[in-house]
Amino acid sequence: MKKTASEIQKERIQELEQKANALIEKCSVASLTSITEKGYPRTCVLSIAKANGFSDIYFVTSKRSQINGKATHFESNPKASVCYYLGGDSVTLIGNTEFIEDRELQEAVWNETDRKFFKKGIDDPKFRLIKFHTIEATFWIEGKFRTCKYK
Helix, strand or coil, rough: CCCHHHHHHHHHHHHHHHHHHHHHHCEEEEEEEEECCCCCCEEEEECCCEECCEEEEEEEEEEECCCCHHHHHHHHEEEEEEEEEEEEEEEEEEEEEEECCCCCHHHCCHHHHHHHHHCCHHCCCEEEEEEEEEEEEEEEEEEEEEEEEEE
């Protein structure tokens, strides 16, 4: 039985999504962009603490400044962008952030190498765990380009 154009498109999108998930598993860092208090984008490169594919990505950061910095930006405006890249393939994501207070999840992503920034570990008052949730993804994988929207 011949596939419809819609079925073919769904298969192509699923293939790109699977490759995007495999790509993030190989990446240890990603770019995370926040919006400053003056409305400008501010991009930082951060270690990926945990990723559930490209849908939900977790980052550890510090709340060191009350004036600027990504933690302060996300308190005011949860809109964000994440980009990761490897070997010519890239994924650019648009979505929203939230601060994760769940102790079990914080413990699951904790890395002892972060103790140099957080002397008291996850109990350090400056420790923040950020969850980024994707609502739009632009894939450039193996020469194939596609933008998809998600809920």
